[in-house]
Amino acid sequence: MATIELPEAPSTTARAGEFEYNFPAIRGVQAGREYYITMCPLRLIPRLFLFDEDELPAEMRAQRTLNRSRVPEMARYITENPDNYIFSALTASVDADVTFRSLMPEQSGPAERVGTLSIPMEAKFVINDGQHRRAAIQQALSENSALGDETIAIVMFMDVGLERCQQMFADLNRYAIRPSKSIGVLYDHRDPMAAVTRLVIDQIPLFKDLTETESNNLSPRSRKLFTLSALHTATGALLEGVEAETLTERVDLAVRFWKAVADQFPLWKQVLRGDVTAGEVRKDFIHTHSVVLHALGIVGNTLLIEHRDEDWAELLAGLQGLDWHRSAEDPWEGRATTGGRVTKSRANVQLTSEYIAQVLGLEEKNDGDSA
Incomplete structure (x- = not known):
């Protein structure tokens, strides 16, 4: 040879x-x-x-x-x-x-x-x-x-x-197609926040089972409630400026917050148990959409900075009293929805977070990132 x-x-x-x-x-x-x-x-x-x-x-x-x-x-x-x-x-x-x-x-x-x-x-x-x-x-x-x-x-x-x-x-x-942000977060081992997001999802069974990790969009028949890209953006807003010495501490704080949030949405756990379908929840409600998750992350940032050692479940209990139906013009039209359609611009995220903070009796800081 x-x-x-x-x-x-x-x-x-x-x-x-x-x-x-x-x-x-x-x-x-x-x-x-x-x-x-x-x-x-x-x-x-x-x-x-x-x-x-x-x-x-x-x-x-x-x-x-x-x-x-x-x-x-x-x-x-x-x-x-x-x-x-x-x-x-x-x-x-x-x-x-x-x-x-x-x-x-x-x-x-x-x-x-x-x-x-x-x-x-x-x-x-x-x-x-x-x-x-x-x-x-x-x-x-x-x-x-x-x-x-x-x-x-x-x-x-x-x-x-x-x-x-x-x-x-x-x-x-x-035929060049940019990879979705979700799969970018899944495969990115340089970005510390991507690592935090993956660890948070892995430690919350509801997120681990109901998060789409490849696509930024969910089809009507998808059994997933969230996308990895949405949770990554929301968790980034949650931890912005928060003092934490180690990666483990940042993950623990984020896990604690998202578990407290999940407790306020019984429908999420019903989807996990199979009592209702993810498609039905996404169609009728807005609390799993990226605009709301991002807004919740911004509100949560206030909890981590100003109420770090308090009972977050008590502070977040007001979430259960909101009408989360997509069709509810009051309060979501002009905030999380436009003409009945869920929209996510910088203004939508900010208006939604301000309203949620007002309902919960919190004052949250402005967030310039609408990623």
Whole structure:
């Protein structure tokens, strides 16, 4: 069995008076066109791979305008996680005649596809997908030059003009779907609040059984009452500014609060027992919807800060006296509902939390987050 030795990192050579880049590469074919996959040191990314300038009109560009506000956060992700960050491959077009030299030209199959891709130095590399990753890499390198020897995968297509590049951008993004916030919270092991939310749900049987962890939306037939994203936002509001020395203490406080809240809603426990369906409760009542959960988190923040050692069950007992029917115009229309539909804007959350606090005899602080 033949052994294939991969080429080394990209280098430059001069051949017949022409300077060129030499990339270790694997050759592939899509839609009858050759493309190449290579690895490139991060320090070369800002110099090789360009994106169109913002001042060009959209019809003359091959990608969207760079959203510079996204770059610092992406750069921090790299610099703050140097041992376990991950970036997917960049996709680029090259507007030059390239030469691929197989390491084993006499072979067929996989062995013949591995080799060296030579590209003239005057070639232009245009990012088709990943310009924000490229900008973040550039900023991260300015803060930590040691990252320069690390590599990122590059998928290179041969440029056949602006129209083809624009079509590539459209095709690459055609089926892109952003993951739901719920599954993001479920899988995020960097965010301490995501960890708190997962632990809280795990320690409250009602939440553990009735929380949807993948989707931000619940279908009419879903047996779940809550979404992980809604509980994450609500728990974040609950613990904002609360003094707690350890993760365990924050979790214990949140568990104590949400258990006290659950005791005020007998319908939640009826769903858990199977006496009524989750769909019926969500259809007729608003107390499981994200706008109310967020508002309850804001109200609970007052309990944690100003009534930490008091009996929360007694303070929250007023929740049982409210008419939680979605159809109840008084008090929910203009607060949690608009035209009978549950809505969640910053104003909706704030108005709902203020009303609940008033009913309970609490004064809660403003909360600017409507996530």
